[in-house]
Amino acid sequence: MRSVPLVAPRRLELVQSPLPEGPRAGELLLQMRAVGLCGSDLHWWAEGRIHSTPARYPQILGHEPVGEVIAVGPGVEGFRPGDLVSVEPSLTCGHCEFCIAGRHNLCVHARFQGGPEAPGFLRDYAVIPAHNADRVPAGLTVHQAALIEPLAVWVHVFELEPVRLGDTVAVLGAGSIGLLGIAMAKQAGAEMVLACDKVPHRLELAERMGADEAVLTRERDFRELVMDRTRGRGADLVYDAAGAPETIALGLQCVRPGGSFVLIGIPEPLEFAVDLHTALAKELRIQAIRRSNHKGAQAAALLASGRIPTDLITHRLPLERAQEGFEILHSYADGVGKLIFDFDRKD
Numbered sequence: 001m002r003s004v005p006l007v008a009p010r011r012l013e014l015v016q017s018p019l020p021e022g023p024r025a026g027e028l029l030l031q032m033r034a035v036g037l038c039g040s041d042l043h044w045w046a047e048g049r050i051h052s053t054p055a056r057y058p059q060i061l062g063h064e065p066v067g068e069v070i071a072v073g074p075g076v077e078g079f080r081p082g083d084l085v086s087v088e089p090s091l092t093c094g095h096c097e098f099c100i101a102g103r104h105n106l107c108v109h110a111r112f113q114g115g116p117e118a119p120g121f122l123r124d125y126a127v128i129p130a131h132n133a134d135r136v137p138a139g140l141t142v143h144q145a146a147l148i149e150p151l152a153v154w155v156h157v158f159e160l161e162p163v164r165l166g167d168t169v170a171v172l173g174a175g176s177i178g179l180l181g182i183a184m185a186k187q188a189g190a191e192m193v194l195a196c197d198k199v200p201h202r203l204e205l206a207e208r209m210g211a212d213e214a215v216l217t218r219e220r221d222f223r224e225l226v227m228d229r230t231r232g233r234g235a236d237l238v239y240d241a242a243g244a245p246e247t248i249a250l251g252l253q254c255v256r257p258g259g260s261f262v263l264i265g266i267p268e269p270l271e272f273a274v275d276l277h278t279a280l281a282k283e284l285r286i287q288a289i290r291r292s293n294h295k296g297a298q299a300a301a302l303l304a305s306g307r308i309p310t311d312l313i314t315h316r317l318p319l320e321r322a323q324e325g326f327e328i329l330h331s332y333a334d335g336v337g338k339l340i341f342d343f344d345r346k347d
C-alpha cells in the first residue's frame, strides 16, 4: 500500500509499505478515502516537533480521516464492510482515572495516531479499534466527512466553554479550526461573531462561514473593533484558534470582564511572555483545549443537518501530491482554506 511518512523536517516521501495486520477482535480494517490536513500536522512538518516533543521519523501524519470498512474483526457489532466511517484519532486506555471519568482526551496512556507514538492516516489502509469509528451519515461526501474530526474538537470546546444566546464572540485565526468555530458560534446563538486573521483570503472564507465582520490584523486594530462593536465592554468569549504569542496577548485584551479566553491553537515558541495581569484584573476564565473527546457522532450529526457550511474546503489533492499540499497550506498559497487529501483521486 502507499503511505506518505514525514522523513525529515519539511520532507514527505511516498513509499510502498506492507498492509497493517488485522483486524483482530474489536478492530476494523479501513481503506482510507479522504484525510484532512490540520494545523498540527503542519507543526510536525515545518518544525519537526510540537512543544518539546520531537517528531520520530518516519512519522505518518494525518488525523482527520474518513475510511471505508473493508473487514470487521471478531466481536465487532454495528459495522459492516462498505460502511463509511470517520475516526477519532486518539487511542486511549479506557481504565486510567481520566478515561473512567469520561475525559478520554486526558488519558495518561493515550497514543495519538498521527503523532510520533502511532501512525496517522496518510496511508491506504489502517486498522483501528471499532470504538474509535463513527459512521458517516448518508448525504455527506467523503470530503465533507473529513470535517467530522476537526468539528468534533469544537463540540468538545463547547462542552467546556459554550456560547450562550446573545453572546459576542471573537475568533482569532481563520484557518480551518477558526472557520469551523465561527460557524459553530453562530449556530449556537452568538449575536455577533468577529474574526481576524493575517491572511487576506481567509477573511472572505470567515464571512462565508458566518462571521459578521472579519478583518486583517495588519490593517485594523482588532481590539479596537471588538471594543467598538461592544461599546467598550469586550467579547463574552474569545476563541484563539491561532495560538500565536501575539493572538494570545490580543485575545486577553478583547475579553470582557469575567469573560472567557479559550486557547485552541498551538503556539510555536516553547516559551513566551503572557500578560496575566490583564487576566487577573478582569477575572478571566482561561481554558486550554487538548484535541477532542469522542465527539465524532455529534459532529457528524451537525454536519449532516447542513447547519455548518462546508465552504471552507478549497483543495482536494491526491496522496501523490502530499508534499505540495503541505507547502500550499504552510505558505497560505492559492486561496487555501481546508485542504483534503482525496485517496480516490489520481491527479
Ligand SMILES: [Zn+2]
Binding pocket: 038, 039, 040, 041, 063, 150
Ligand atoms: Zn487536528
Ligand SMILES: [Zn+2]
Binding pocket: 092, 093, 094, 095, 096, 097, 098, 099, 100, 106, 107, 108, 109, 110
Ligand atoms: Zn486512559
